[in-house]
Amino acid sequence: MADLITTPNIPNADDFYAELLAAHDGLEDAASNALNARLLLTLSNHIGDRKILSEALEVARAAG
Amino acid sequence: MLRGDRRYGERGLKTGATAGLSENKWERPVKKIFEIPMYPYARSTDQDASPRARHPVVIIGAGPVGLAAAIDLAQQDVPVLVLDDNDRVSTGSRAICFSKRCLEIADRLGAAKPMVDKGVLWNKGKVFFGDREVYDFNLLPEEGHKMPAFINLQQYYFEEYMVDRVKALQAEGKEIEIRGKNKVAAIGTHDTHVTLEIDTPEGSYNLDADWLIACDGAGSPTRRMLGKDFVGRVFEDNFLIADVVMEADFPTERWFWFDPPFNKGQSALLHKQPDGVWRIDLQLGWDIDKEKEMKPENIIPRLKAMLGDDVAFELEWVSIYTFQCRRMEDFRHGRVLFAGDSAHQVSPFGARGANSGLQDTDNLCWKLKLVIDGKADESLLDTYSVERVYGADENILNSSRSTDFITPKSTVSKLLRDAVLDLSEENRFARPLVNSGRLSVPCVYDGSSLNGPDEGQLPECSRVGSVLKDAPFEDGFLLEKIGGKFQILAINCAIQPVTTNGVTAEVVQISTPDEAMISVRYLGKAKTAVYLIRPDQVIAARWLTADSETLTTALKQAMGG
Numbered sequence: 124m125a126d127l128i129t130t131p132n133i134p135n136a137d138d139f140y141a142e143l144l145a146a147h148d149g150l151e152d153a154a155s156n157a158l159n160a161r162l163l164l165t166l167s168n169h170i171g172d173r174k175i176l177s178e179a180l181e182v183a184r185a186a187g
Numbered sequence: 188m189l190r191g192d193r194r195y196g197e198r199g200l201k202t203g204a205t206a207g208l209s210e211n212k213w214e215r216p217v218k219k220i221f222e223i224p225m226y227p228y229a230r231s232t233d234q235d236a237s238p239r240a241r242h243p244v245v246i247i248g249a250g251p252v253g254l255a256a257a258i259d260l261a262q263q264d265v266p267v268l269v270l271d272d273n274d275r276v277s278t279g280s281r282a283i284c285f286s287k288r289c290l291e292i293a294d295r296l297g298a299a300k301p302m303v304d305k306g307v308l309w310n311k312g313k314v315f316f317g318d319r320e321v322y323d324f325n326l327l328p329e330e331g332h333k334m335p336a337f338i339n340l341q342q343y344y345f346e347e348y349m350v351d352r353v354k355a356l357q358a359e360g361k362e363i364e365i366r367g368k369n370k371v372a373a374i375g376t377h378d379t380h381v382t383l384e385i386d387t388p389e390g391s392y393n394l395d396a397d398w399l400i401a402c403d404g405a406g407s408p409t410r411r412m413l414g415k416d417f418v419g420r421v422f423e424d425n426f427l428i429a430d431v432v433m434e435a436d437f438p439t440e441r442w443f444w445f446d447p448p449f450n451k452g453q454s455a456l457l458h459k460q461p462d463g464v465w466r467i468d469l470q471l472g473w474d475i476d477k478e479k480e481m482k483p484e485n486i487i488p489r490l491k492a493m494l495g496d497d498v499a500f501e502l503e504w505v506s507i508y509t510f511q512c513r514r515m516e517d518f519r520h521g522r523v524l525f526a527g528d529s530a531h532q533v534s535p536f537g538a539r540g541a542n543s544g545l546q547d548t549d550n551l552c553w554k555l556k557l558v559i560d561g562k563a564d565e566s567l568l569d570t571y572s573v574e575r576v577y578g579a580d581e582n583i584l585n586s587s588r589s590t591d592f593i594t595p596k597s598t599v600s601k602l603l604r605d606a607v608l609d610l611s612e613e614n615r616f617a618r619p620l621v622n623s624g625r626l627s628v629p630c631v632y633d634g635s636s637l638n639g640p641d642e643g644q645l646p647e648c649s650r651v652g653s654v655l656k657d658a659p660f661e662d663g664f665l666l667e668k669i670g671g672k673f674q675i676l677a678i679n680c681a682i683q684p685v686t687t688n689g690v691t692a693e694v695v696q697i698s699t700p701d702e703a704m705i706s707v708r709y710l711g712k713a714k715t716a717v718y719l720i721r722p723d724q725v726i727a728a729r730w731l732t733a734d735s736e737t738l739t740t741a742l743k744q745a746m747g748g
């Protein structure tokens with residue numbers, strides 16, 4: 124089974140980041156938080172692989 | 188844009204900060220280059236001429252961009268006059284980072300060697316977040332280029348070497364002149380020419396110009412006098428910029444701090460220039476008292492907090508700036524052409540100001556030469572505006588993104604920014620998202636009306652509209668052999684020169700068994716290739732093979748049809 128990818132994997136990373144910020148344009152903090160949560164769940168579903176999701180949670184917790 | 192510039196006196200600042208430097212050290216018997224008049228006022232016969240004198244091309248502004256335009260035109264035997272309200276190079280450094288493309292252009296203009304010799308080469312950097320170093324990097328520049336990816340050099344040296352080049356051209360008998368203390372006070376535009384009113388220490392005079400290039404900087408009086416727009420985004424932030432002279436053993440690296448302990452909630456930058464001068468950028472926030480922040484008693488403690496108490500330093504130049512990302516809608520207005528900061532402004536993150544200004548004149552001057560010689564229609568100059576507006580938009584986009592990352596504008600953008608930085612320490616994937624300025628690379632003129640046919644089998648990096656990528660060639664480099672005129676690269680095939688409208692595209696023959704890097708960058712899997720190159724080293728068209736008719740058609744198109 125595949126491992127969590129922790130090397131750069133998004134082509135045109137700056138474009139992606141700008142699109143991510145643009146998605147939040149004009150939102151109040153609470154609405155932004157809600158958007159982030161929806162995005163997280165959508166991406167998690169796409170990944171699907173439970174092992175990878177657990178590893179990703181671990182990475183996110185460790186970096187804070 | 189610089190606001191409230193201030194340069195400290197010869198003796199520097201007599202404060203505790205200079206402790207450790209001996210008296211005579213900070214006395215600085217040697218004047219800085221920007222304290223010496225480089226083109227002092229001298230009366231011109233134009234001031235007594237009647238009827239008034241007429242010049243083919245007048246350039247307003249002897250900054251990096253105006254100087255580049257003047258040299259480029261003089262090299263093509265167009266007589267050129269530069270007017271500047273000052274008589275010396277940029278006070279204080281301003282631009283410090285010059286990109287490969289900018290240096291390649293300066294090389295074609297005969298001024299790059301002293302820049303590269305003097306400049307500081309660097310590839311490494313560190314990123315700090317809070318009190319942690321989150322990662323370091325090495326940019327590992329691509330091999331096989333004559334010019335480095337970029338150098339750090341004070342803007343005043345950059346300008347000095349350009350002025351030296353102007354003087355060398357004068358010595359060769361070229362008609363190129365800089366008039367110091369000649370301030371353009373009024374401009375009258377006509378269908379066939381432009382009339383200028385110029386103030387000098389000895390009163391004012393008028394002259395006519397067939398063409399006017401406005402390189403008069405961000406505050407462009409020309410733009411104002413013509414009543415033209417300048418729209419875009421103003422970033423609500425202030426940066427303290429200090430060039431300090433110190434004998435510190437910081438490495439030759441770019442250090443960038445997000446939210447450091449010595450500048451809470453803001454950012455900071457430390458970068459080396461020649462002569463032991465260091466550039467320090469400290470973000471101050473929006474709601475500040477500029478007058479107060481500019482006082483030495485406020486600046487010194489800020490710098491000491493950053494550098495440590497025991498580092499002796501002297502301030503060379505200090506200023507507080509806010510910045511904007513904006514451009515004119517059109518860079519051509521009849522016989523007036525705008526280039527450099529007068530046409531567009533970006534935030535300094537990514538070093539795109541002077542660098543893109545030289546790309547403007549690179550694009551403009553050959554077109555203007557063809558129009559002046561009657562070999563191309565005036566409408567060719569409209570393609571200058573179209574192509575460089577495209578470049579300006581790309582620069583504005585990139586520098587706006589860097590600015591948004593460095594100074595997040597909302598709670599959520601700060602949240603995401605900090606998340607990227609937190610992740611970047613242990614996870615390489617987050618590092619490409621860290622944006623403290625993206626290296627300036629030339630845009631590709633995709634879709635320009637001057638572009639001829641492209642050939643998809645040839646490498647993507649050399650597609651039509653891109654600047655020719657340098658490569659080792661014979662005993663030097665490809666870009667040394669190309670530029671300043673239309674040329675055809677014939678790789679592994681025999682091609683004859685073609686001529687249209689009195690313009691000839693000469694042939695540079697290359698056989699790749701001897702030229703490995705050219706093969707990679709220009710052939711890929713193909714066996715032969717033909718490239719048509721514009722005078723600004725931009726690829727106008729390319730084929731696997733081409734006959735004279737095909738080449739002539741493309742040459743015509745590259746000259747505006």
Ligand SMILES: Cc1cc2nc3c(=O)[nH]c(=O)nc-3n(C[C@H](O)[C@H](O)[C@H](O)COP(=O)(O)OP(=O)(O)OC[C@H]3O[C@@H](n4cnc5c(N)ncnc54)[C@H](O)[C@@H]3O)c2cc1C
Binds near residue numbers: 342403544
């Ligand atoms: C803090 C800071 C850092 C920067 N860092 C970088 C960097 O690392 N890399 C980079 O590429 N760029 C950088 N820039 C931008 C760079 O300094 C400018 O883009 C560059 O100077 C623009 O050149 P210019 O010739 O268009 O205009 P300017 O250099 O502003 O020159 C305009 C000239 O016009 C003259 N003039 C004005 N009005 C008149 C008049 N009425 N009559 C006659 N003459 C007149 C002025 O005296 C001046 O000499 C930085 C800028 C700042 C402020």
